[in-house]
Amino acid sequence: MKVSRVKRQTVKKRTTASISRGPRVLSEIRLLIDSARGHVAVAANLSMVNLYWNIGRIITEDIQKNPERASYGDQLVEDLGKQLTTDYGRGFSARNLWDMKRFFGDFKILQAPPAESLGEGQPLQPTSRLPKILRAAPAESGDVITIDLRRHYHLGWTHYRSLMGLSDFQKRVFYFQQAATERWSTRELDRRIAGALFERVALSRDTRKLVALERKKGAPETVQYEDLFKDPYVLDFLGLKGAYSERDLESAIIHNLEQFLSELGSEFCFIARQYPMRIDDADYFLDLLFFHRGLHCLVAVDLKLGTFTAADKGQMDLYLAWLKEHEWREGENEPVGLILCSSKTRQHVELLLRHGPHKMQVSEYVTKLPPKKLLEERLRIYSTLLGSKEEVQKT
DSSP, X not given: OHHHHHHHXXXXXXXXXXXXXXXXXXXXXXXXXXXXXXXXXXXXXXHHHHHHHHHHHHHHHHHHTOTTOTTHHHHXXXXXXXXXXXXXXXXXXXXXXXXXXXXXXXXXXXXXXXXXXXXXXXXXXXXXXXXXXXOOOOOOOTTOEEEETTTSTTOOHHHHHHHHTOOOHHHHXXXXXXXXXXXXXXXXXXXXXXTTHHHHHXXXXXXXXXXXHHHHOOOOSSOOHHHHSOSSEEOGGGOOOSSOOHHHHHHHHHHTHHHHHHHHOTTEEEEEEEEEEEETTEEEEEEEEEEETTTTEEEEEEEEEEEOOHHHHHHHHHHHHHHHHHTOOTTOOOOEEEEEEEEOOHHHHHHHXXXXXXXXXXXXXXXXXXXXXXXXXXXXXXXXXXXXXXXXXXX
């Protein structure tokens, strides 16, 4: 009996010791696995960026050798795309080859990744496995962004494709710097671009407050109407000058509907302008009506030239109540409203929208950005404050 008790106590001690060591051992193994996977991911990332940049270089240099043949480049890329797709898959289609050529023209790789650590607290990267394919960078240009692989190693090809979609060079530089500094994923980069962070920084009257808000933001788990709408909207493509009316604004938007939809964001579907609503014996007309696939609801847009007022809120409530009564279909979410005005005051917006039967957003619109010098200064201040936790904590 005593022997049995001793055996049980011994087994219990061994089990307890095993359990106490288990979490530590598991943690160490997980760290090794994650580190190894990180090495592979970084190596693959850098290899792909290097490879695509050099493919773009080779294509560009060959086309430049045949300037007298106007169609030479098109035919070259088309032929290369067919052959490389057969040999290596769809990642080397003609369309992707054109992206690589543009990548070479828009970016300059400063140097190959070093063999040592890529930064404080970062593990050694397996750069010895990377092909040494870097050649001389393209000539300096005011419209070329420099990639330093020691600092930008976590930016992948998908990041650069998103950045190349930005035609404005200053905007592209801003998002490149923010993605590199804040280590955004491609999804986060696309979300910030869709949320018009560049324009909001450029037009912000309180940069510190904007920085504090951006630091609190995380990737939304679900689509919410507050995250959907921007503030402000930049409508510089409308070409409006001097004095203009709300009807002029609406007509310019319809005339430039494709660009307006791009500014609104993805998944907006245009339904109608001057959408009629009959209430008692009065006729009302909503400026613009959209449907948003992500929100799965109607979006009413009302355009205002002046400052947002209580009457504007009341009018939108009327529109949304009518849409909910007559156009709301089974399975859809309730309609939401967007009031676009040339200016607004904070307390009016907060008090009027805090309580109410409907969901709506009040956003400003601008028809032109501030002067370039002022824009550069605001972007510089934003980047400085974003990197300073002390400054943000003061807000």
